Amino acid sequence: MAPRHLDATFAALADPTRRAILARLATGEASVTELAAPFKISQPAISKHLKVLERAGLISRGRDAQRRPRRLEAKPLAEATEWLERYREYWEGNYQRLDALLEELKTKKTKRTSTRR
Amino acid sequence: MNSQVKDVGKLQISTPSDRELAMTRVFDAPRSMVFDAWTKPELLKRWLGVFGSWTFAVCEVDLRVGGKYRFVWRGKDGNEMGMGGVYREIVRPERTVSTEKFDDPWYEGDAIDTTTFAERGGKTTMTTTVLYESKEIRDAVLKSPMESGVAKSYDKLAEVLAAIPARSGK
Numbered sequence: 001m002a003p004r005h006l007d008a009t010f011a012a013l014a015d016p017t018r019r020a021i022l023a024r025l026a027t028g029e030a031s032v033t034e035l036a037a038p039f040k041i042s043q044p045a046i047s048k049h050l051k052v053l054e055r056a057g058l059i060s061r062g063r064d065a066q067r068r069p070r071r072l073e074a075k076p077l078a079e080a081t082e083w084l085e086r087y088r089e090y091w092e093g094n095y096q097r098l099d100a101l102l103e104e105l106k107t108k109k110t111k112r113t114s115t116r117r
Numbered sequence: 118m119n120s121q122v123k124d125v126g127k128l129q130i131s132t133p134s135d136r137e138l139a140m141t142r143v144f145d146a147p148r149s150m151v152f153d154a155w156t157k158p159e160l161l162k163r164w165l166g167v168f169g170s171w172t173f174a175v176c177e178v179d180l181r182v183g184g185k186y187r188f189v190w191r192g193k194d195g196n197e198m199g200m201g202g203v204y205r206e207i208v209r210p211e212r213t214v215s216t217e218k219f220d221d222p223w224y225e226g227d228a229i230d231t232t233t234f235a236e237r238g239g240k241t242t243m244t245t246t247v248l249y250e251s252k253e254i255r256d257a258v259l260k261s262p263m264e265s266g267v268a269k270s271y272d273k274l275a276e277v278l279a280a281i282p283a284r285s286g287k
Contacts, residue, residue, distance in 0.1 A: 091140060094166065098154055103146075
């Protein structure tokens with residue numbers, strides 16, 4: 001099921017502000033001030049969100065020591081999405097295989113019944 | 118048309134209570150058959166978790182109250198995923214109740230699985246309800262794509278991802 005390291009990713013993605021930050025970073029790196037601009041919340045609050053995203057490995061800091069731009073890290077996001085998609089697919093796949101098996105069992109049963117006659 | 122017939126093949130996921138998560142699916146077969154497919158190793162091996170390179174390395178079921186079940190799947194790279202539990206209730210072909218624990222747990226504590234089989238017009242509705250130790254744990258599991266609230270964040274995520282190749286082709 002969900003690998004343990006994805007817990008932090010899912011927790012980080014559970015918040016709408018953090019998802020908006022990621023959406024912004026998907027268009028290119030940005031400084032904390034730039035990231036805070038579209039939101040009605042304080043810069044320290046944004047910094048807190050950034051820390052969560054950073055701990056989850058979803059973003060990293062650029063080299064520019066002055067601006068310290070944040071940028072998106074694609075890999076954990078891709079892993080999380082993949083898992084999300086696979087969960088439902090996993091059960092749908094199971095049940096489709098079960099459908100096929102049940103069809104087979106029904107056919108066998110019919111054959112048995114008709115040979116008996 | 119009765120709704121059961123209409124719903125054949127459609128997986129439904131719901132939250133019957135604060136601590137529960139339920140999956141419902143209708144199968145075009147009598148319930149004794151579905152019950153067997155749910156409890157007999159030779160049949161389980163044909164459908165549960167076997168896809169791609171994943172097959173059962175261990176599939177043991179001691180179908181009696183207090184009896185244990187143990188499943189281990191193995192993938193092509195040697196990766197293994199195991200889980201198991203103890204049967205608490207068996208009413209053939211209506212219902213099974215068992216505990217569930219993963220070797221590498223992705224949620225806290227034990228969960229209780231109740232699976233019911235209801236037959237109508239030759240079709241069987243199988244419902245598996247998982248009861249978690251607390252609402253918090255259930256909610257953590259719900260952060261998975263299993264319900265629509267998360268489908269929303271998934272949509273958002275899809276948007277984010279769609280934008281990525283534009284700049285990270287490195």
